Amino acid sequence: MSFSIDHLLQGFATALSLQNLLWALIGCFIGTLVGVLPGIGPASGIAILLPLTTVLPPTSAIIMMAAIYYGAMYGGSTTAIVVNIPGEASSVPTAIDGYEMAKQGKAGPALAICAISSFVAGTLGLVGLTFFAPLLADVAVVFGPPEYFALMFMALTLIISLSGRALLKGVISMALGLTTALIGQDPLTGAARLTFGFPKLLAGIDFISVIVGLFAISEVMVNVEQRITAISQKITHWMPSWADIKQCTGAMLRSTGVGFFLGLLPGVTPSVTTFVAYDLEKRISKTPERFGKGAIEGVAAPEGANNATSTAGFVPLFSFGIPTAPSMAVLLGGLMMYGLQPGPMLFKENPEFVWAVIASMYIGNVMLIVLNLPLVGMWARICVIPFYILGPLIIFFSVLGTYSIRFLAYDVWVMLLFGGVGYFMRKFGFPIAPMVLATVIAQMMETSLGQSMLMSQGSPLILFTRPIAAVFMGLAFLSIGRGIWLQVRYKPPEVALEETD
Amino acid sequence: MKTIRPADIAVGCFLAVLGLLILYAASKIRVGVERALSPRAFPSAVGFLILVSGIGLAVKSWRFRGEDPKIHWPDREGLRVTLISLILLALYIVLMKPLGLPLSTFLYVTCSIWFLKPSKWGTAIVAGLFFGIISYYVFIHLLKLSFPVGFLFEG
Numbered sequence: 001m002s003f004s005i006d007h008l009l010q011g012f013a014t015a016l017s018l019q020n021l022l023w024a025l026i027g028c029f030i031g032t033l034v035g036v037l038p039g040i041g042p043a044s045g046i047a048i049l050l051p052l053t054t055v056l057p058p059t060s061a062i063i064m065m066a067a068i069y070y071g072a073m074y075g076g077s078t079t080a081i082v083v084n085i086p087g088e089a090s091s092v093p094t095a096i097d098g099y100e101m102a103k104q105g106k107a108g109p110a111l112a113i114c115a116i117s118s119f120v121a122g123t124l125g126l127v128g129l130t131f132f133a134p135l136l137a138d139v140a141v142v143f144g145p146p147e148y149f150a151l152m153f154m155a156l157t158l159i160i161s162l163s164g165r166a167l168l169k170g171v172i173s174m175a176l177g178l179t180t181a182l183i184g185q186d187p188l189t190g191a192a193r194l195t196f197g198f199p200k201l202l203a204g205i206d207f208i209s210v211i212v213g214l215f216a217i218s219e220v221m222v223n224v225e226q227r228i229t230a231i232s233q234k235i236t237h238w239m240p241s242w243a244d245i246k247q248c249t250g251a252m253l254r255s256t257g258v259g260f261f262l263g264l265l266p267g268v269t270p271s272v273t274t275f276v277a278y279d280l281e282k283r284i285s286k287t288p289e290r291f292g293k294g295a296i297e298g299v300a301a302p303e304g305a306n307n308a309t310s311t312a313g314f315v316p317l318f319s320f321g322i323p324t325a326p327s328m329a330v331l332l333g334g335l336m337m338y339g340l341q342p343g344p345m346l347f348k349e350n351p352e353f354v355w356a357v358i359a360s361m362y363i364g365n366v367m368l369i370v371l372n373l374p375l376v377g378m379w380a381r382i383c384v385i386p387f388y389i390l391g392p393l394i395i396f397f398s399v400l401g402t403y404s405i406r407f408l409a410y411d412v413w414v415m416l417l418f419g420g421v422g423y424f425m426r427k428f429g430f431p432i433a434p435m436v437l438a439t440v441i442a443q444m445m446e447t448s449l450g451q452s453m454l455m456s457q458g459s460p461l462i463l464f465t466r467p468i469a470a471v472f473m474g475l476a477f478l479s480i481g482r483g484i485w486l487q488v489r490y491k492p493p494e495v496a497l498e499e500t501d
Numbered sequence: 502m503k504t505i506r507p508a509d510i511a512v513g514c515f516l517a518v519l520g521l522l523i524l525y526a527a528s529k530i531r532v533g534v535e536r537a538l539s540p541r542a543f544p545s546a547v548g549f550l551i552l553v554s555g556i557g558l559a560v561k562s563w564r565f566r567g568e569d570p571k572i573h574w575p576d577r578e579g580l581r582v583t584l585i586s587l588i589l590l591a592l593y594i595v596l597m598k599p600l601g602l603p604l605s606t607f608l609y610v611t612c613s614i615w616f617l618k619p620s621k622w623g624t625a626i627v628a629g630l631f632f633g634i635i636s637y638y639v640f641i642h643l644l645k646l647s648f649p650v651g652f653l654f655e656g
Contacts, residue, residue: 168558172516175550179523182547186540191531193544194523224617225575225583388621389628392613395590396606396632400640400648403597407647412594416587427572428508446543453537 004351008130011355015363020063023056024360027064028367031071036079036379042072042327046334058338059353063360065334066314069327070122070361073270073310074368077114077303082107082382083231083394085216085401089207089271089440090306092433093278095215097291097298104294105236107380112373113240113248113296114303119369121256121304125311126361128260143265145451146462150472151265152445155272157479158279159437167483169430176421177438180205187443188450200410207439209402209414214432216398217419220391222426231390232383239376240296248300251281255301259308264316270309271440275433277305311361318342318354504569506562513559520552582617589613601651602641607633 014020034045046065053061073090080091081098094114101110160170183194184204195201223231240248255277262273281301282291291298313328320342323329335342340350347354382390402415425432456462464470502508527544575583593609600608611629615622637654640646 168554168561172551172554172558175547175554178543178547179551182544186530188536189531189533189540191533191540193530193540194526196522196526221583221587224586225579227579227582386618388614388617389624391586391617392610393628393632395593395613396610396636399590399593399597400636403648404640404646409594409598412597416590416594427574428512429505429570446538449543450536450538456537458537 007351007355008359010352011357011359012362014059014352014356015063015360020060020356020360021363023060023064024067024364025367025371027067028071028364028371031068031073032075032368032372034068035072035075035077042069043330045072046327046330053334058340059356061338062331062334062353062357063364065331066357066361067364067367069331070307070310070364071368072327073306074115074118074303074372077306078111078379079397081110081114081299082379083216083390083397084219085394085398086211089211089436090269090274090302090309092211092215092271092436093274093302094299094306096278096433097293097295099219100292100294101296101299102380102383103232105232105234105383106294107232107383108235108238108376109240109244109296110299111376111379113244113300115369115372115376116240116245117248117252117255117300117303118307119365120252121259121306121308122311122365122368123362124253124256125260125263125308126358126365129311129314129361130358142468144466145448145455146466146469147472148265148268148448149445149452150463150469150476151262151268152272152441152448154472154476154479155276155441156434156438156445157476157483159275159434161279161479161483166429166431167487170434173425173430173432174434174438177210177435178442180210180435181207181439181442182446187447203406203408203410205414205439206402206405206411207436208405209411210418210439211436212398212402213415213418213420214422214425214436216394217415218422218426220394221419221423223387224391228387230384230387235380235384238380244296248297251297251301252304254280254284255304256308259305260312263309263312268309269440270306271437273305273309274302275437277301314358314361318346502572503574504571506565506569508572509562510559513555513557513562516551516555517559518555520548520550520555523548523551585616586613589616598649599651601653602648603633603637604651604653606636 015024030049031042031045034042046068049065049068053064056064076086076088076091077094077098080086080095081102084095084099086092086095098110098114101107156174160167160174179194183201185191185202186193192202258277258280259270259273262268262276263270278291278298278301281297282288285291285295285297287295313323317323317328317332323332332342340346340353398415399412402411403409405411422432425435452462453460462469463473502511524545527541527548530541530544532539532541574580589609589612593605596605596608607629609629610632611625614625614628618624636648637650641648641650641654
């Protein structure tokens with residue numbers, strides 16, 4: 001794949017045709033709705049609409065589907081901020097500070113900074129996609145199973161370190177998340193594991209049920225028991241101030257870098273990069289104690305990483321035909337439905353198509369911010385709805401969201417169970433984020449570790465002898481070392497007893 | 502358990518038992534053909550980690566001598582409201598299949614709002630009807646998602 005200004009300009013000419021502009025706008029709108037509504041993530045949203053796009057020319061259809069994809073990536077953060085329902089794992093870090101801001105009457109600034117950060121990261125990510133794709137695609141190829149395992153391991157250690165001085169509780173939370181993900185069937189042999197003789201557990205535990213239970217259900221339980229009248233009594237701020245935006249500029253740029261470069265790697269989804277970006281911001285902040293209590297950078301960083309990763313995912317998709325996420329796999333299906341075979345030949349044989357889609361993404365990003373900033377006030381008002389109405393509605397949407405994963409009541413029961421787990425974790429001061437991340441990446445970790453062991457004929461040294469893997473492992477061990485040092489530095493018992501979430 | 506310390510001791514002991522159970526369950530996983538990474542390896546490692554960290558938490562809390570933070574448990578009324586809300590949610594899940602999503606949603610939303618604010622029974626009925634209808638038209642009729650429709654809409 002090579003960059004050519006002529007191709008890009010030609011792409012803009014195609015994308016700016018009235019018909020393609022219209023489909024991009026419809027895609028952005030539907031995508032935002034898909035993100036906000038529970039139960040239909042980007043993958044199912046695109047899959048549902050795929051057959052309907054057959055009436056469109058291929059370029060218009062893919063422009064629309066790509067718009068649905070990045071629209072949904074933005075929309076998913078709305079429920080995370082306003083009612084603490086992160087519909088996707090990638091929205092979990094956004095919920096941590098976003099929901100706190102909403103409780104303080106600042107849902108408007110949180111939502112607006114989401115839109116701005118998504119726009120900045122999406123646009124910068126597109127610049128990367130446009131100009132550096134060939135080089136970046138080559139870097140992605142050198143990533144093998146050991147590098148993936150090391151990266152996931154580093155992400156886990158980073159997120160545990162977010163637990164501050166309650167490191168042991170962070171480790172326990174992570175271990176419980178790994179256990180949850182291992183329940184069901186072995187991905188390679190299909191053998192039952194950790195089912196304890198219950199046939200229903202063979203279906204495994206979907207991480208969406210875990211996330212919704214831990215966050216939304218436990219939050220409703222806490223609010224109900226405290227007889228909260230509304231999430232926020234009044235909306236104190238509608239839009240972020242210039243000072244807020246200035247404060248978030250660094251976070252937006254850094255999270256774009258983190259999200260984009262990690263997002264180039266197949267298998268590294270926004271659910272990982274958003275946590276890494278959040279952790280990075282907390283680490284370099286001069287006031288890390290504000291994180292988890294409504295820090296606006298804590299909203300800007302994961303949102304930026306989310307969009308940058310989504311954009312970066314198009315590099316391996318277009319260059320090698322490798323989907324980096326389920327929604328990308330559906331997009332790949334869409335490309336193939338139109339007889340387009342992603343890979344190096346796609347750029348040679350169909351440059352007008354590829355560059356039109358890339359150009360449309362620039363336009364789509366502008367459309368998203370224009371579409372969503374005026375809607376901030378509408379979404380923010382949800383926080384002042386009396387809780388006796390909002391509480392049952394949060395439950396209703398949570399049930400819809402989890403039931404629609406596999407259309408099994410079992411998933412809803414799992415959500416309820418994890419609602420109880422989340423409730424007690426809050427009461428006993430256990431951090432929730434490590435459990436969520438571990439649940440999401442456990443299977444990927446196990447698979448890449450298995451493949452690494454196969455490559456090295458059983459020697460774990462492979463994780464330390466390959467340079468990129470060694471760097472990630474080194475950073476992971478540094479993070480662990482820092483945690484242990486904190487345990488030693490402060491009085492040990494206080495460490496274990498500190499409330500963190 | 503009014504404070505964190507005894508809670509941590511109890512949770513630590515519970516986790517130690519859970520860790521042992523996971524180690525036992527991992528030892529029962531069928532191995533089949535030999536692989537570089539045994540299917541028992543990851544579950545065993547996780548079970549061991551839970552066992553060790555559970556013991557660690559219990560011991561650390563046992564030895565702790567300092568100001569012990571309080572746990573904010575609900576009062577009697579808060580507990581009653583939370584339990585009944587959970588029962589309503591459980592009934593919603595149980596009734597979703599026989600009654601269908603629209604009717605069970607209507608019943609759940611109406612009953613929950615009415616229970617949380619008895620004076621707002623009118624709002625409860627209107628909200629229940631609204632979300633019952635939305636659940637049918639948006640999720641079943643328009644998006645054609647496979648939610649149970651119940652006897653009212655069957656055929």
